[in-house]
Amino acid sequence: MKVAAVDAKDDGHGHGSEKEDDGHGHGAELPEGVVELGEAKVRAAGIALAKAGASTLRExxxxxxxxxxxQEAVVQVTPRFPGVVRTLSKRLGDQVKKGDLLAVVESNQSLTTYELRAPMAGVITERQASLGEYVSEQKPAFVITDLSxxxxxxxxxxxxxxxxxxxxxxxxxxxxxxxxxxxxxxxxxxxxxxxxxxxxxxxxxxxxxxxxxxxxxxxxxxxxxxSVPLAVSIDAVQSLEGRDVVFVREGDRFAARDVTLGRRDGRSVEVVTGLKGGESYASRNSFVVKAELAKGSASHEH
Missing domain, CATH: 2.40.30.170 (Efflux pump adaptor protein, beta barrel domain)
Incomplete structure (x- = not known):
């Protein structure tokens, strides 16, 4: 399908080459290169709109x-005295607040118990202690990490x-x-x-x-x-029959506009000809508009 001018032209006999839209999108034939997509469809398809304008390209x-x-927000909780873990209050992956009880250890020397508590808020990212297991000051029983x-x-x-x-x-x-x-x-x-x-x-x-x-x-x-005087999102550019096009928003329609491209970076591309500053275009998911255009062309061919 050839994408030609997007406006209806007179055929020289007082009749337009395309039928005028009735204002509701029913029974009207659209010009070549034009597809009708209402606001609801645009939102559902995730098509984002932006305005063409000056931009700064970055190498x-x-x-x-x-x-x-x-690593500056990681703390190791080590038993003060060797002993046996009698109770465990927290598991791997648990969120803790400062002062939360982690475990109770029975000292081998005094046979009295003492508590291990969280010295700061965070997430338990390592737990080396198990119920009934011997622990000592040689290795941490818990590691708490602040992942904020x-x-x-x-x-x-x-x-x-x-x-x-x-x-x-x-x-x-x-x-x-x-x-x-x-x-x-x-x-x-x-x-x-x-x-x-x-x-x-x-x-x-x-x-x-x-x-x-x-x-x-x-x-x-x-x-x-x-700096470039006019640029669009790289995602806006689609190839149509070997030509670069951008889909310009015109009311409830998108029109395929031939463009000449210039310099670019990873996000934007300069438009040398084909667009004017301030024109609204499909900046993201423009391939959906191209697919809708192709569907419309196929239906006319049959």
Whole structure:
């Protein structure tokens, strides 16, 4: 199907080449390259709208990282005297408050009992004590971790170390389908790892539930920036018969608009021709609009 002009044209005999819409979307043939999607369908499909406008493109250094517990918020609870665990109040994974009872230990020396209590709030991430088991000051019975903040440790190869500095913003993506978050590099390891020939760059983030220790995350640090007068989201651009198009919102319709693209980064792409500033377009899930357009074309062919 050829995507041509999106407006109906007169055929030279006083009749429009396309029927006018009746205002309700019933019985009217749409121009080529146009699909009708009401607000309810747009919301249901998760299509996001944005306005085309000026933007700043960023050349970015891509980094691979791993989420870890904040090691400055970890405490080990060690028995004061060797003895036998008589009662256990908390299990692995339990949330505890400061002062909560963890266990009761009977001392081997005095045969009296004493309590192990949580010195801070957090989550029990290790438990080395079992009921009736002998414990001593040689190893912790519990490890409590405050997971309200997390570390994201990125590996930076030697050739890129000069591009990453403390205080720089890193855009972190947990790759869960949501939007990345931004944080600042707070630590750059002065010692590299011999096996990977890389050093650690660390960001501290608030734990909003999207990040879990042990899982991977990716990061992006801007190494250069340039302003462009008009840009759209990269996700907005679709290929239609070999041409780049952006779906522009016009009332309850989307119109496929041919565009010429220029510079780009990981999120946005410059539009040289085809769009005007302030025009509303499908910035996310634009492939749904393309699919609806294809369905409409197939129905006309039959």
């Amino acid at each position: 970015e250094l891509q980094l691979n990282g791993i989420v870890q517990a904040n 903040t997390l570390w994201v440790d990125f590996s930076v190869y030697r050739r890129d170390l000069a591009k990453v500095k403390i205080g720089e913003i890193v855009r972190i993506d947990p790759e869960d389908g949501g939007e990345p978050i931004e944080a600042r590099i707070s630590y750059l390891s002065p010692i590299g790892a011999a096996d990977t020939q890389s050093a650690v760059a660390r960001a501290v983030i608030a734990n909003d539930g999207r990040f879990r220790p042990g899982l991977f995350a990716t990061g992006a640090v801007a190494t250069a920036e340039q």
